[in-house]
Amino acid sequence: MTLEDDGGHAAPIKRPVRWHILVFLLPALIVYTAVMILPLFQTLWLSLFNTVDGQPAFVGLANFKVLFGDERWAASFWNAFRNNLIFFVIHMLVQNPIGIALAAMLSIPKLRFAAFYRTAIFLPTLLSFVIVGFIWKLILSPIWGVAPWLMSLVGMKTFFAPWLGLPGTALIAVSLISVWQYVGIPMMLIYAALLNIPEEVIEAAECDGITGWSQFWKIKLPLILPAIGIISILTFVGNFNAFDLVYTVQGALAGPDGSTDILGTLLYRTFFGFQLQLGDRSMGATIATVMFLIILAGVSLYLFIIQRRIRRYQF
Amino acid sequence: MSNKARTSPIRTGAIHFALIAYTIIALFPVFLTIVNSFKSRNAIFRSPLQLPGPESFSMIGYETVLKQGNFIGYFGNSLTVTVLSIALVLLFGAMAAFALSEYRFKGNTLMGLYLSLGIMIPIRLGTVAILQGMVATGLVNTRTALVLVYTAQGLPLAVFILSEFMRTVSDDLKNAGRIDGLSEYAIFFRLVLPLVRPAMATVAVFTMIPIWNDLWFPLILAPAEATKTVTLGSQIFIGQFVTDWNAVLSALSLAIFPVLVLYMIFSRQLIRGITSGAVK
Numbered sequence: 001m002t003l004e005d006d007g008g009h010a011a012p013i014k015r016p017v018r019w020h021i022l023v024f025l026l027p028a029l030i031v032y033t034a035v036m037i038l039p040l041f042q043t044l045w046l047s048l049f050n051t052v053d054g055q056p057a058f059v060g061l062a063n064f065k066v067l068f069g070d071e072r073w074a075a076s077f078w079n080a081f082r083n084n085l086i087f088f089v090i091h092m093l094v095q096n097p098i099g100i101a102l103a104a105m106l107s108i109p110k111l112r113f114a115a116f117y118r119t120a121i122f123l124p125t126l127l128s129f130v131i132v133g134f135i136w137k138l139i140l141s142p143i144w145g146v147a148p149w150l151m152s153l154v155g156m157k158t159f160f161a162p163w164l165g166l167p168g169t170a171l172i173a174v175s176l177i178s179v180w181q182y183v184g185i186p187m188m189l190i191y192a193a194l195l196n197i198p199e200e201v202i203e204a205a206e207c208d209g210i211t212g213w214s215q216f217w218k219i220k221l222p223l224i225l226p227a228i229g230i231i232s233i234l235t236f237v238g239n240f241n242a243f244d245l246v247y248t249v250q251g252a253l254a255g256p257d258g259s260t261d262i263l264g265t266l267l268y269r270t271f272f273g274f275q276l277q278l279g280d281r282s283m284g285a286t287i288a289t290v291m292f293l294i295i296l297a298g299v300s301l302y303l304f305i306i307q308r309r310i311r312r313y314q315f
Numbered sequence: 316m317s318n319k320a321r322t323s324p325i326r327t328g329a330i331h332f333a334l335i336a337y338t339i340i341a342l343f344p345v346f347l348t349i350v351n352s353f354k355s356r357n358a359i360f361r362s363p364l365q366l367p368g369p370e371s372f373s374m375i376g377y378e379t380v381l382k383q384g385n386f387i388g389y390f391g392n393s394l395t396v397t398v399l400s401i402a403l404v405l406l407f408g409a410m411a412a413f414a415l416s417e418y419r420f421k422g423n424t425l426m427g428l429y430l431s432l433g434i435m436i437p438i439r440l441g442t443v444a445i446l447q448g449m450v451a452t453g454l455v456n457t458r459t460a461l462v463l464v465y466t467a468q469g470l471p472l473a474v475f476i477l478s479e480f481m482r483t484v485s486d487d488l489k490n491a492g493r494i495d496g497l498s499e500y501a502i503f504f505r506l507v508l509p510l511v512r513p514a515m516a517t518v519a520v521f522t523m524i525p526i527w528n529d530l531w532f533p534l535i536l537a538p539a540e541a542t543k544t545v546t547l548g549s550q551i552f553i554g555q556f557v558t559d560w561n562a563v564l565s566a567l568s569l570a571i572f573p574v575l576v577l578y579m580i581f582s583r584q585l586i587r588g589i590t591s592g593a594v595k
Contacts, residue, residue, distance in 0.1 A: 020499040024414035025426065028407040028470050035467035036433055039441035039448060046443060102337060105330045113331075119582050120338045123345065126578055128528035130550045131570050134563065135344045144560075146347065146363050180340070192590040212326075233435075241437040244530040248550060264439075271443055272535060285443045292440045299435045 044292065046285035063286040077287070079258055080266040083171055087262055088239040090175035091182075096231055098179075099186025100224075104216055106187070107194040118191070125184035133248030136177045140164055164249060167259040174260050178245050182238075186231040193227035194220060226307075233302040240295050243268060263291050345571060352376055352564035359560055376565030380552070383562070385540065386569060389548035396458050396544060397526050400465035404522050405515055407466070408473030413503050415474065416481040417489070427478070433471030438464065439531055449536055456539040464532050469522040476521075480514035481507060517588030520581050527574070545570060 050059045067073050102121060106114050124132065139146050140163060148160040163173040197220060205211075205219045243264030246254050252274045254261035269277060271284020350366055351359045358371030365371070380386060415427050438445075445464060446455075454460040484507055492502045508515075533547040543551070549570045556562040578585075 018418065018420070018499075021414050021418050021420055023500075024410040024503070028411035028430070028474065029426075031403070031407060031463065032430065032433065032467050032470050035445065035448075035463050036438050036441060037429075039444035040436065040438075042444035042447075043441045098337075102334070105334055108327075108330065111327075111330070113334075117334045117338055118586060119578075121341045122582075122586070123575075123578060124341055126524055126528075126574050127345070127571060128530070128546045128574075130528075130530060130546050130553075131567055132344075134553055134567055135348050138560075138563070139344055139347065144360065144363065149363075180344075183341075188586065188589045195590060237435060237437065241439050243439075244528075247530065267442075268531075281443055281447075288440045288443055292436070295436065295440070 040292070043285045043288050046282065047289040049285075050282040063282055064290075067283065067286050067290070073283075076258070076261070076266060077290075080261045080263050083260065084240060084242075084262040086171055087175050087178075087242065088236060090172065091179060091235050091239055092232065094176065095179040095183050096186050096228070096235065099183050099231070100190050100228070102183070102187045103190035103194055104220070106191055118188075121187060122184035124181045127181065129181075129244035130248050132177060132181045133245050136180075137164065137249055140173065165256055167256045170250065170256055170260045174246060174249055177249065178242070181245075185234070189227050189231050190224055193224040197223050229302065229306050232306075233299060236298045236302075237295055240291060240298070263287065263294075267291065348564055349568045349571065352561070352568040354561075356561055359564070373561070376559075376561030376563075377569075379556070379559060379562040380565045380569060383556070384548065384552045384566065385543075386545070386548065386552075386566075388541070389543050389545040390573075392458060392542055393527060393545040396461045396465065397523055399458075399462045400469060400526050401519050401522050403462065403466040404469035404473050405519060408470050408518065409477050409508060409511070409515065410503070411470070412474045412477035412481055413507060416478040417507075427474075430474045431471050433468070434475060438468045442531070442535060446535055454536075456537050456542050458537065458542055460536045461532055461542075461544070464536065465522075465526045465529075469526070472521060473518045476518055477511060477514055480511045484510050516581075516584050520585045520588065523577075 047063055048058060048060060049056050050063055051057070052059065067077055105111070106118055108114075138144055142148065142160075142162050148157055151157050151160050161169065163169040201219065201223070202215070205215050210218060241264055242262060246260050246262055246265050247268070250256075250260045252265060252269055254265045267284060267287045268274070270280055270287055273279030347363065351363060353367040353373065354371045355373035355375065358365070358367070358373075362371075367373075411430065415423060415430075449455045449460045454463070488506060489502050492506050497505070527544075528546055529544075530546050530550060533542075533544045534550075537543070538547065549566050552566050553563050556566070
């Protein structure tokens with residue numbers, strides 16, 4: 001990086017070094033590099049080390065061999081990975097369609113109370129996982145009985161079960177709690193994209209007799225595909241480093257019986273230790289590296305394939 | 316706009332019905348928590364959906380929380396950490412954004428890309444080395460550690476949003492300032508910063524939410540009693556008082572309250588920020 005002016009003059013005039021550029025950039029650059037980028041690469045680097053005979057030693061890919069080769073490590077890793085994938089799929093299938101539907105309804109011109117609905121539906125997104133997790137734990141608790149009572153109103157009381165406590169349903173229940181909390185984000189981003197569609201396009205569609213549902217499917221949806229791409233990648237990154245909700249609702253062991261264990265909770269237990277398990281920095285760094293590669297793969301897939309394929313309409 | 320196809324009363328009715336239904340789903344749990352936090356233990360279980368009346372009204376939960384938990388201290392910690400982090404994110408972020416959007420120099424694009432890496436890659440993945448670094452510098456269990464981490468976490472998005480906005484500030488204005496002999500620093504602080512204030516407010520709100528709500532870093536970097544944030548504090552408090560429903564509901568309500576107040580003040584700003592395309 002040079003700070004001399006090369007600002008497009010035909011004849012290059014030698015100008016003094018522009019120190020102010022450095023002064024403007026430096027604080028952000030130092031904090032960002034020292035606290036974020038360096039530790040990130042240091043963590044990746046640490047995954048290649050382990051303690052041998054009480055001394056830190058370079059072990060190459062041995063940690064990864066343990067993670068994927070050792071029976072117990074591999075079992076808990078693949079369990080966490082599979083759960084994380086299910087967690088993500090539920091978000092994609094439930095959260096994003098609901099978000100799109102809500103945005104489509106809110107963006108109808110001259111809809112009354114639209115601002116109120118928008119504000120209210122976005123509220124849960126601002127609450128911390130701790131609040132959201134405990135509220136739902138209370139509501140779904142058979143001791144309090146709010147959930148069974150609500151279900152009895154619609155005649156479905158017999159279907160009630162302590163979902164959070166059953167290995168078969170706990171993951172779905174936790175995912176749906178997270179969906180409840182975060183539906184506001186896709187709603188807002190899609191809403192913004194829908195508002196950006198020019199009125200002329202909609203009018204032209206109406207002149208051709210395309211209204212209502214078919215207008216949404218044939219005109220609006222293709223135009224908001226870039227925004228849907230963005231919410232998909234945001235969901236992916238958010239889900240694959242999620243931790244707080246599972247920790248709050250099911251504890252660090254991500255019970256019952258590891259059925260809600262995701263990569264974030266596995267990383268926490270491995271690296272920080274929990275109860276009888278001692279913290280293991282090398283294996284923690286190894287899991288963090290795998291998570292980094294998963295997220296990197298997702299982001300690259302989005303940037304280089306999906307985003308290029310989606311046609312952007314310029315108005 | 317006055318198109319019949321768009322405003323058939325049945326369709327509008329159905330849409331309002333769907334939106335009201337979802338609004339209830341979104342608000343009901345919060346409502347339920349706050350209402351029950353003001354009731355006696357019996358009333359919580361006997362009639363969870365009733366508003367507190369003269370018989371069922373009770374503040375016992377709040378008394379337990381204020382007596383047993385150090386919530387005021389936790390609030391103080393959260394407030395200090397959040398306010399300091401936002402201030403640093405805004406100042407450093409705006410400075411870097413100004414450098415990137417105002418000057419042409421070699422490496423400008425590369426620097427922009429480097430700073431925006433952090434938008435997609437979560438800082439959490441570096442936790443192992445961050446903890447190591449904080450231990451080495453003796454910053455474990457200090458609020459400084461949290462402020463540093465949150466500043467680094469907030470900077471990428473702040474630089475990205477603010478430099479988009481700064482590109483729209485008129486060049487004539489800045490050049491007029493230069494002709495009047497203002498230094499580059501004066502141009503930044505006196506001319507440009509006041510003009511991008513709306514964008515700064517948007518960035519502040521976006522930065523604030525994940526910091527205030529974070530559980531991961533307080534849990535790992537600053538779990539000591541003296542540095543607990545309100546999110547971690549309520550997590551631990553509720554974990555210990557699981558069976559005391561009054562205390563749990565009151566602690567939850569206390570944690571919701573500041574968010575509700577802030578949301579009522581800033582919701583327009585926040586929603587305008589999102590929908591104006593600040594984050595695309």
